[in-house]
Every structure is written in structure tokens, then in C-alpha cells.
Amino acid sequence: MTQKKEAFYSVRKIALDLLIEIMEKEAFCDKCLHQALDTYDLEQRDKGFLMRLVEGTVERCIELDYVIDQFSKVKVKKMKPVIRNILRMACYQIFYMDQIPDSAACNEAVKLTIKRKMHNLKGFINGVLRTIIRQKDRIVYPKEGTKEYLHIRYSMPEWIVVLFIEQYGINETEQILQSFLTEKKALAVRLTTSRYSKEEIIQTLLQDHVTVKEASFAKEAVLLQDYKDMTKLAAFQKGMFQVQDESSMLVGMISGIKKSDTVIDICAAPGGKTLHAADLLAGSGQVLSADLTKEKTDLIQQNCQRLGYQNVSVFQNDALVYKEEWKEKADVLIADLPCSGLGVIGKKCDIKYKTKPEDIKVLASLQKEILKNAVSYVKPGGRLLFSTCTIAQEENEKNVAWIQENLPLRLVSIEEDLPEKLQQKTGEKGYLQVLPTMAQTDGFFISCFEKTI
Ligand SMILES: C[S@@+](CC[C@H](N)C(=O)[O-])C[C@H]1O[C@@H](n2cnc3c(N)ncnc32)[C@H](O)[C@@H]1O
Secondary structure, eight states, X not given: OHHHHHHHHHHHHHHHHHHIIIIIHOOOHHHHHHHHHHHSOOOHHHHHHHHHHXXXXXXXXXXXXXXXXXXXXXXXXXXXXXXXXXXXXXXXHHHHOTTSOHHHHHHXXXXXXXXTTOGGGHHHHHHHHHHHHHHGGGOOOOOTTSHHHXXXXXXXXXXXXXXXXXXXXXXXXXXXXXXXXXXXXXXXXXXOTTTSOHHHXXXXXHHTTOEEEEOXXXXXXXXXXXXXXXXXXHHHHTTOEEEOOHHHHHHHXXXXXXXXXXXXXXXXXXXXXXXXXXXXXXXXXXXXXXXXXXXXXXXXXXXXXXXXXXXXXXXXXXXXXXXXXXXXXXXXXXXXXXXXOTTOTTTSTTHHHHOOHHHHXXXXXXXXXXXXXXXXXXXXXXXXXXXXXXXXXXXXXXXXXXXXXXXXXXXXXXXXXXXXXXTTSSGGXXXXXXXXXXXXXOOEEEEEEEEOO
């Protein structure tokens, strides 16, 4: 018993360090967690606890701060970073981790305060947390159905709530925010069906005791659950699958890629769509896959090697700079462009704090600049697929309108290639905004154009 507590205690210490990096110094949550899992030799159970505690505290931070401010004389903003993060973490355990007794969450927070040599504040931490525990059923929230309520209850920065309400209305916005907070128990992966049959891959996964479930709409996808380290699975090591959200598989699904085509993927790392295109080409044709930095292109290379694709060439290349060798070379050009990422908040819990309102405009213009250049690489009659993982109209629908006015491209219907679940939307117009509420995927935008000259 003592040993178990000690393990949890040190995990909380690691969690506190990570929270300070993420919430105070703008470090990326997934990167920090990966580094910590590589650095510390934690048991599987402690790994799970660490990830849940850090991701959960980050994800619910606005609500946790709101609650702390109701019961503390010193407001969260005025507290020392260590103290506010100890309180946030403890409150997350009190409100969202049923298996941790409230008293343990409080005691461990006090111990952490002492460990951080802030003995003089242990009474403060203890007092605030004991009051919260006593009053936790009497917290006053803003009025339901208001933007303030959505902001606090779903821990979403107010500017994003306002943007979503403008675009989708208050009810749909609440559903979107809710879906971001729904725990994703299963991982979507795309199966390498050009090299293995679906049955063979599933058998290999089952032999490793992985639970394999039907995906929502992509026939080349399944959902995985109940595995410890994905990279140790035989199916992973044999290159039988690649982690990819189903929404992002739509690019390959509607691409119209045919055997022997040349596909250019101008913003390709870590390679999700490049690998899908290589799979669709089944050893024929070629994929020219590029990204800005060596660190990024190395990721594409590693994935290609593991999946065993020979028909992918990887380039370190700036998509803003014209490359004469690629003039009118692509039958299909994939422009899966840098964006605000507001569709993947459910997976990347810190993106909502890192993205700023002014980024939307900057990214929408960057997308236009990349598209102006990329269009020259498409053969006359070839296809350009423009996609993003955001749900902000300025980056999506408004850029589609801009493309139609300014580039030699015409929208083509994607209706027939879309899975049935997504067909009732705008597919016949040539684009689709996938919301995370539609099929339990990330939010994603996809549009398809044909080059006219
Ligand atoms: C949305 S991600 C691409 C995801 C990728 N298509 C996939 O499916 O795995 C956008 C990528 O654009 C890259 N990028 C940003 N600016 C770029 C530029 N000027 N030239 C090339 N790549 C760029 C980023 O490094 C990032 O990897």
C-alpha cells in the first residue's frame, strides 16, 4: 500500500513538472508526455495515470480555474505557477477521477507543496482544497445556453466559442464542444491493404490480444483497443497499419488515384496521406512527398520504411517556392495544408490554448500562397485536393471560394466517393466540412478540384 502511494506520488511530481511546461511555457502536451514516458521507467498503470492526469488537467483547465477562483481569496492568475498547477491537478482528480479519494488528492497536493519547498503555502493549498471538496456540489456555473456557460463548462477559450456559434449556432456548438471532451477509447488505423489482406491483419492483431472494432465509415480502417505499447505489436512492426483518423482517410478515398499515377503531396509530414496514396498505387506510379524541415521529412521516411513502400520519394522542400521540375507533373496533388487545427482539439488538448484568433487570418493567407504555387504542379485535367484539419470557415469554405475566383481550378463533385454516412452534406458541390459530431472522427475539411488549363 505504502509503495503504491509512493509510486502515485512521484507520478504526480512528474505531472506537475509537465503541467508547468505546458501551461506556463507553451510546450506541446503530446511532446512533453512522450519525452516523460521515454525518460521515466514507469509501470503501465502509472503511465496511464500520468497521461490521464496531465491531459485531463490541460483539457479542463478553464473550468478548473473557474472553480478554484470561487473558493480561493487569491485568484488563479495571481498565484505562483507551481501553486496554481498543484491546485488544478488536485481539482481534476477531485472532479474527474472517481477512483482517487478526495482526501488523497488533497493530501498529495499538500505533500507536493512541501516537496517544492513552499511549506508556508501548505495551509493555503489544504484550505482551498478542503473547501472545494465540501462545496463541490454547490458550484455556481454561468446560465446554461449562453456563450459564458459553454466557455466554462467545456473549457474552451471564449473566442473559439464565439467563432463556432457564428458558424454553427449555439446547439451544434455545444455538441461539437461535448464531442471534443468525449474520451476516445479506440485508436483509428488504416490497414495496408495493398500488401496484406484485411483478414490477415486482423488475425495478427488478435494474436496480440488487441480488441479490433469496426470503423465508422472507412472500409480500409479499424479501431484498436486494449494494447499496451502499439509499437511492440507484430502488426505494427510488419507495417500492416498506420495510425490515421478516419476523416483524414477521406483524402485518399475521394482522390481518384489510379494505378501508375504521379501524386505530389506538398505538405506531407508525418505522411498520413502520402502513405495512403502509396497504398492506393499498390507499387505502381510514384508519390513525391515533401515537407519543410529534415525533422519532418525523416518522419515520412521512417513511416515509408516500416510500411515497405518503394514508390515514395521524399523531399525537403518549401511549398511556397516554385519548383520547375514539378511543373504539370501531378495527376493528383494533395494540399493538406498547415491550419489552426481547431478540428483536432479532441485529440490535442492544448491546441485550443495555443491557437490565437489572429492565427486564422495568417494561416488562411499562407494556404492561399501555397495553393497559388501548387496549382502549377497539376497536369491539365489533373486533380487538386485541398484539405485542412480545422473547422474554421475562413480557412475552408472561404478559401474554396477564393480558389474558384483566382486559380484555374473547378470544383468537382465528391458525392459518389463519400461514405454513405457523409453523403447528405455538400459532397455534390465538391467539398465537405466534417464535424466531429457527424461520425465520431476529428473535424476535417476536404475539397476536390480539377485543373481546367
Ligand atoms: C496538416 S500538416 C500535414 C499532415 C500530413 N498531410 C499527413 O497527412 O500526415 C501540415 C504540414 O505542413 C508543413 N508545412 C508548413 N509550412 C510548409 C511549407 N512552407 N512548405 C512545406 N511544408 C510546410 C508542416 O510542417 C506540416 O507537417
